[in-house]
Amino acid sequence: MDLHIKGKLALVTGSTSGVGKAIATKLLEEGAHVIINGRSQKRVDVVTQEFQSIGTVYGIAADIATAVGAEHLFSAAQAIGNVDILVNNVGFFEFKPFFQVTDSEWSKLFDLNVMSGVWLTRALMPRMLEQNWGRIVFIASEAGVKPNPEMLHYSVTKTTQIALARGLAEMTKGTGVTVNSALVAPTWTEGVEVFLNKIAQGSGTTVDAMKTDYFKADGVTSLLQRFATVDEIADLVVFLCSENASAINGAAQRVDGGIIRSIL
Ligand SMILES: NC(=O)c1ccc[n+]([C@@H]2O[C@H](COP(=O)([O-])OP(=O)(O)OC[C@H]3O[C@@H](n4cnc5c(N)ncnc54)[C@H](OP(=O)(O)O)[C@@H]3O)[C@@H](O)[C@H]2O)c1
The missing domain is CATH 1.10.1220 (Arc Repressor Mutant)
Incomplete structure (x- = not known):
């Protein structure tokens, strides 16, 4: 199936490994131009080199756990072109009892898992609305609707992403822009x-x-x-990023391995 995203410019945060890397691979295979991001220049270079043979790929090293890092990523991406597709993938997870998580750990996790997406969406979405086409996907988790008590701080960040995506989608009414979240399975x-x-x-x-x-x-x-495999997750996310998914907006799309026990 042609997903009709040839030549679109996509930014996938945290894409030197894992789910982000798989999403970047499949976007490239669909003919999108892709910006790879991770903290270390070395890892970004390795992945961009690896992807040269698949399509048009760029690499930007930036630690987006801070507003300054996200601003750097945004500016460097703008220098490449207008971003049409933003996948807010970056995220950290750990098991830690609620009573042991400090304020600073809460803030750090929130900045990386939630604020990175806020900073980048705030910078990139206005242009998408102007050009009347854009795709934003937040890589959330089944833990965002089925909070895991062993990783409650993480679960809360994922719930927040789902709310954020839905609220942002409300701002796209009548346009060709969509904002969705993906409720990802343990992968x-x-x-x-x-x-x-x-x-x-x-x-x-x-x-x-x-x-x-x-x-x-x-x-x-x-x-x-x-x-789940990273490819099983990436297939859904890349579809959400495509022209073909134009009627899916404001959705918390499950790819959760059937974990969430509810009809809706
Ligand atoms: N895996 C799962 O079971 C699962 C389940 C549900 C949801 N998810 C969600 O899926 C997303 C990806 O998870 P994953 O398992 O693929 O993670 P991962 O294997 O740990 O990969 C994380 C990626 O993010 C990059 N990264 C980490 N910190 C960064 C920072 N401060 N700035 C920029 N890049 C950074 C890493 O690159 P460098 O090390 O090169 O910086 C790496 O490319 C997360 O949002 C996670 O919550 C995962």
């Missing part, structure tokens, strides 16, 4: 491997055992019964 990525490694070390088990045991635990309602 096998570098970040998850690091995250499970930390838990495994503290509980005398292995990452491989946790990979399957995770889905057998009480209260885990996954119908998929395994980690």
Whole structure:
């Protein structure tokens, strides 16, 4: 299927690995021009080099956990061209008991997971509205509607992204711009491997055992019964970024492996 996004300029935050990298790959395969972002110039260079053979790719190293970093990313992206597609993918997750999460940890996580998307959307969406076409997708999580008590601070950031996407979509009425969020399933990525490694070390088990045991635990309602692959997530996100998804706006789109036990 042609998704009709050839030549569109897409910015995918946090795209040197994991879900972001898979989204960037599939956007490139669809003929979009893609800006890769991560904190380290070295990793950005490696990925842009790797993608040269697929399509038109640019790399911008910027730490978008701060407004200054996000401003740098915005300015450098503007120097390339007008961004038509923004995927607010960057995010950090960890298990930490609510009573141990400090104020500064709350703020840091909120800045990275939520404010990075606020800063970039505030900078890029007005132009999308002016040109009457644009796509913004927030990479949220099933944890945003089914808050996980072991990672409540993270879950709250994901709920906020869902609310943000819906509220922003209200501002697009009658235009060709859409804003959606994706409720992503537990997905096998570098970040998850690091995250499970930390838990495994503290509980005398292995990452491989946790990979399957995770889905057998009480209260885990996954119908998929395994980690999703990054490609399974990227397929949905790239569709949301496409011309073909023009009637999907303000949606909290599930790709959650059936975790959320409700009809709507
Ligand atoms: N994996 C899951 O199970 C899962 C489930 C639901 C939702 N999600 C969401 O999906 C998104 C991606 O998750 P993932 O598992 O793919 O993560 P990941 O494997 O940890 O990758 C994170 C990416 O973000 C970049 N990054 C991290 N901090 C950054 C910063 N301050 N500024 C710029 N780039 C930064 C990293 O690149 P550098 O290290 O090169 O900076 C890397 O490319 C997150 O929003 C997450 O909440 C994931």
